[in-house]
Amino acid sequence: MNKMQSRRDFLGTTLAAGVLPMLPGVARAASPAGKRLVAGTRVLEVNGRAAKVFGLTGPDGRSGIRLAAGERFRVDLANETGMRTIVHWHGQLPPWTQDGFPWPQTPPIANGAVQAYDYAPITGTYWMHSHHGLQEQSLMTGPLIVHDVAELREDRQEVVLVLHDFTFRSPDEVLAELIGKSAKSAQSLVRRVESSRDAPRPHMAGMVAGAAKMAAAGMDMSSSGGMTMDLNDVHYDAFLANDRTLLDPEVVRVERGGRIRLRIINGASSSQFWIDLGELVGHVVATDGHRVHPLAGRRFPIAMAQRLDILIDLPGPGAFPILARLEGDVRQTGIILATAGARIPRIADGAQAAPPLDNSLEARLRTAEPLSERAADLVSTIALAGAMNPYAWSLNGAYWPKAAPLMLSKGQRVEIDLINHSMMAHPIHLHGHAFQVIAIDGRPIRGAVRDTVLVTPKMGRVRIAFDADNPGRWACHCHNLYHMVTGMMMEFRYKDIAI
Numbered sequence: 001m002n003k004m005q006s007r008r009d010f011l012g013t014t015l016a017a018g019v020l021p022m023l024p025g026v027a028r029a030a031s032p033a034g035k036r037l038v039a040g041t042r043v044l045e046v047n048g049r050a051a052k053v054f055g056l057t058g059p060d061g062r063s064g065i066r067l068a069a070g071e072r073f074r075v076d077l078a079n080e081t082g083m084r085t086i087v088h089w090h091g092q093l094p095p096w097t098q099d100g101f102p103w104p105q106t107p108p109i110a111n112g113a114v115q116a117y118d119y120a121p122i123t124g125t126y127w128m129h130s131h132h133g134l135q136e137q138s139l140m141t142g143p144l145i146v147h148d149v150a151e152l153r154e155d156r157q158e159v160v161l162v163l164h165d166f167t168f169r170s171p172d173e174v175l176a177e178l179i180g181k182s183a184k185s186a187q188s189l190v191r192r193v194e195s196s197r198d199a200p201r202p203h204m205a206g207m208v209a210g211a212a213k214m215a216a217a218g219m220d221m222s223s224s225g226g227m228t229m230d231l232n233d234v235h236y237d238a239f240l241a242n243d244r245t246l247l248d249p250e251v252v253r254v255e256r257g258g259r260i261r262l263r264i265i266n267g268a269s270s271s272q273f274w275i276d277l278g279e280l281v282g283h284v285v286a287t288d289g290h291r292v293h294p295l296a297g298r299r300f301p302i303a304m305a306q307r308l309d310i311l312i313d314l315p316g317p318g319a320f321p322i323l324a325r326l327e328g329d330v331r332q333t334g335i336i337l338a339t340a341g342a343r344i345p346r347i348a349d350g351a352q353a354a355p356p357l358d359n360s361l362e363a364r365l366r367t368a369e370p371l372s373e374r375a376a377d378l379v380s381t382i383a384l385a386g387a388m389n390p391y392a393w394s395l396n397g398a399y400w401p402k403a404a405p406l407m408l409s410k411g412q413r414v415e416i417d418l419i420n421h422s423m424m425a426h427p428i429h430l431h432g433h434a435f436q437v438i439a440i441d442g443r444p445i446r447g448a449v450r451d452t453v454l455v456t457p458k459m460g461r462v463r464i465a466f467d468a469d470n471p472g473r474w475a476c477h478c479h480n481l482y483h484m485v486t487g488m489m490m491e492f493r494y495k496d497i498a499i
């Protein structure tokens with residue numbers, strides 16, 4: 001047995017035992033089998049100005065990782081950022097110690113270190129992003145595409161579209177402005193979230209009291225029906241589609257009458273969009289990587305962290321803008337699909353503000369991969385609350401890291417009611433599990449399977465169901481980055497996890 005094999009075997013055994021090896025630097029060096037993914041920095045030009053941002057660059061020089069059908073997620077993540085990082089494989093279902101969340105057992109990766117990952121991925125459109133500090137805002141994100149044998153047979157051109165919100169300010173300054181404090185206070189707030197080594201022990205009485213308090217607040221809120229909802233916490237300098245604005249958009253060469261699979265990823269930290277196909281008709285065939293029965297349309301909402309797979313059959317030659325319109329605003333971004341020789345149109349902002357995102361699409365989606373019919377073993381409620389002033393957001397009345405964990409047992413069917421008592425929509429993301437949306441605003445549906453669902457403001461309700469089949473400690477949080485760091489996060493913890 002050579003050295004490499006023995007290291008691989010050791011890694012495999014250690015991962016099987018559920019503990020990521022905490023090895024000295026030399027032993028943690030990259031294995032030859034892993035795809036090298038570099039977390040580093042790069043310079044983008046936005047609105048004619050240079051901006052230093054992060055990047056996650058795969059072995060082919062492109063952003064992110066693409067895996068062939070049947071390929072394992074065997075990745076060596078090299079941290080060349082000059083600071084610590086940790087990267088989360090959003091929507092994937094790895095063992096919890098490889099999830100890329102800064103628990104005590106999986107601390108951030110030091111600058112210069114390489115961390116190895118090895119798990120069987122699920123197929124579809126996923127993405128990766130830093131879960132350390134506010135690095136996600138500075139574009140430490142990338143697509144994670146896991147191909148499927150069936151997709152290869154359909155012979156479609158794959159077009160990946162990653163959306164971002166961009167600011168020339170530092171994310172610390174953005175947060176400082178939101179919380180009305182200095183950048184230094186913002187930094188220490190982020191550090192406190194990061195250093196929350198252990199969430200408190202479960203305390204059922206506290207949870208119930210917190211939920212009751214929130215319910216009371218919700219009653220107050222519903223009586224003030226004239227209040228408008230809050231949108232777009234942060235004023236951004238630009239919105240990016242594959243790192244470019246509409247002043248200089250990416251033009252994707254397509255064939256006349258081409259058959260396209262658009263994989264759209266909302267990688268924005270605090271912005272949500274309506275995908276606008278213009279005159280084209282698309283069919284949504286997957287949400288967050290999970291298949292749904294095809295649903296035709298021209299406009300599709302995409303909340304933070306969500307993904308949509310949309311099939312488009314082009315009608316003939318021409319240029320076809322694929323736009324992402326910021327909710328509640330006239331600003332937009334996008335790419336252009338164009339056949340050879342087509343005139344590329346110049347596209348400005350929209351004439352009218354796009355409406356706020358809603359769950360009208362969600363209510364119509366039907367999964368192609370339903371959960372089995374089964375009664376719930378555990379039913380729980382999570383109350384979403386918070387406000388713009390003071391800027392702080394909570395789950396069940398508590399602010400991370402003070403929120404009590406929801407305790408799960410392996411094998412349980414879990415149903416959770418997400419109830420939004422606030423004036424703002426929240427895209428709620430659960431790590432390590434895919435859930436099915438089974439009711440919206442009290443109306444039962446056989447809805448989509450997802451990892452991130454939007455809960456609309458002013459008492460919007462979404463019920464999700466999942467099987468507790470991935471033991472560990474998992475984060476559940478709002479995917480608005482600034483909501484998360486000001487408290488909107490909790491833990492789902494399996495009872496048989498000792499640490």
Ligand SMILES: [Cu+2]
Pocket residue numbers: 393425426427478479480483484488
């Ligand atoms: Cu939120």
